[in-house]
Amino acid sequence: MHRSVLPGFRLAMGCTLLYVGVIVLLPLAALLWQAADLGWARFVAVVTGERALAAFRVTVLSALGATAFNAVFGLALAWGLARYAFPGKRLLDALVDVPFALPTAVAGIALTALFAANGWYGQVLAPLGITVAYAPLGIMAAMAFTSIPFVVRSVQPVLEDLTSEVEEAAETLGAGQWRTFASVVFPAIFPAFLAGCSLSFARSLGEFGAVIFIAGNQPFRTEIVALLVFIRLEEYDYAAAAAIATVLLAAAFVMLLVVNAIQLWHLRYLRGAS
Numbered sequence: 001m002h003r004s005v006l007p008g009f010r011l012a013m014g015c016t017l018l019y020v021g022v023i024v025l026l027p028l029a030a031l032l033w034q035a036a037d038l039g040w041a042r043f044v045a046v047v048t049g050e051r052a053l054a055a056f057r058v059t060v061l062s063a064l065g066a067t068a069f070n071a072v073f074g075l076a077l078a079w080g081l082a083r084y085a086f087p088g089k090r091l092l093d094a095l096v097d098v099p100f101a102l103p104t105a106v107a108g109i110a111l112t113a114l115f116a117a118n119g120w121y122g123q124v125l126a127p128l129g130i131t132v133a134y135a136p137l138g139i140m141a142a143m144a145f146t147s148i149p150f151v152v153r154s155v156q157p158v159l160e161d162l163t164s165e166v167e168e169a170a171e172t173l174g175a176g177q178w179r180t181f182a183s184v185v186f187p188a189i190f191p192a193f194l195a196g197c198s199l200s201f202a203r204s205l206g207e208f209g210a211v212i213f214i215a216g217n218q219p220f221r222t223e224i225v226a227l228l229v230f231i232r233l234e235e236y237d238y239a240a241a242a243a244i245a246t247v248l249l250a251a252a253f254v255m256l257l258v259v260n261a262i263q264l265w266h267l268r269y270l271r272g273a274s
Contacts, residue, residue, distance in 0.1 A: 031249065034242035046243045054220040055228045056247070062136060062224070063204035066143035070200045074151030075193065081152070082159035096153070099146045104209030111142055112214045134216030139224065142211045143204035150203060154196030158189045191263045198259045202252055 035043060046052065080086075081093055099107065115122045115132035122133060132138045162185065170180040186193075208226040215222040225248055232241035 028249065031242050031245060034239055035246045038239045038243055042239075043243050046240045047247050051219055051223075052225075052228065052244055055223050055225045055244075058136065058139065058221070058223060059205060059225045060251075062139040062143055063201050065140040066147060066204045067197055067201040069140070069144045070148045070151045071193075071197050074148050074196065074200070075155055077148075078152045078155040078159060082156050096149050099149055104146060104207065105213065107145055108142055108210040108213030111138070111145060111210065115141065115214065133214055134218075134222065136222060138214035138216070139211050139222060142214050143207050146207055146210050147200040147203040150199035151193070151196035154192045154199065155189055158192040159185075162188055191267070194259060194262060198255060202255065205248060205252065 038046065077096065081089065081096075112133055113119050115125070115138060117123065117126050117133070119133070125132060130137070132141060166184050167180050170184050171177075175183065206226060208224075208230070211224055212227055215224065215227075217223055217227055225244060229241045229244050232238075232244065
């Protein structure tokens with residue numbers, strides 16, 4: 001009989017299933033059950049209402065903008081931390097995790113103070129006609145601030161474990177730095193990069209505390225889905241709140257399936273190429 005190196009499989013599996021059932025599946029089931037009370041016609045009417053559609057549009061577009069920013073600058077930050085040694089590197093590495101530890105409300109207040117018309121950043125951007133606070137750009141800034149660590153922490157360990165022999169071989173064959181990165185390095189870090197960007201996008205979709213302070217919360221312009229759900233809860237319209245939240249849940253689930261499919265295709269491609 002084969003015995004596992006790690007003892008206590010039944011206990012560990014029991015704790016895992018208990019956690020997944022009570023902490024994850026049960027709340028999701030309650031959400032779906034609450035949304036089902038509306039009936040299909042009422043559900044469609046709630047989630048396709050003019051205000052709801054505007055909130056979905058603002059949230060998704062802002063999350064996409066924040067994720068695009070994090071994809072570029074998060075990758076650059078991970079590259080710098082993994083490949084170079086410089087004074088203050090340990091401090092910078094620690095600061096990357098500040099958005100994880102900082103309460104999102106505090107982050108929202110700080111960003112609002114910085115990007116307000118009389119703030120340190122706002123007074124420089126205002127003469128250029130760029131408005132961040134109480135505008136869609138402010139939503140993107142708050143989302144990017146709270147979600148960039150996902151990209152950095154997903155890519156950084158892969159870059160650190162990536163050996164330099166393949167890069168050196170590419171350079172000896174005449175490939176330049178950009179060609180080496182595009183053909184050798186990026187394919188190796190692509191699954192981690194995609195996972196980090198996906199987590200960043202998912203976190204941006206559900207961000208609340210940091211956004212409501214800097215967004216201005218104007219319906220049809222800067223109102224996000226999480227705030228609309230909160231408003232419906234304050235109105236004791238629990239079914240409508242659950243319906244709107246269910247759409248976000250479905251979007252996150254579809255995104256998870258797409259990301260896993262892309263990663264599976266990428267792994268098969270690499271195996272076929274080798």
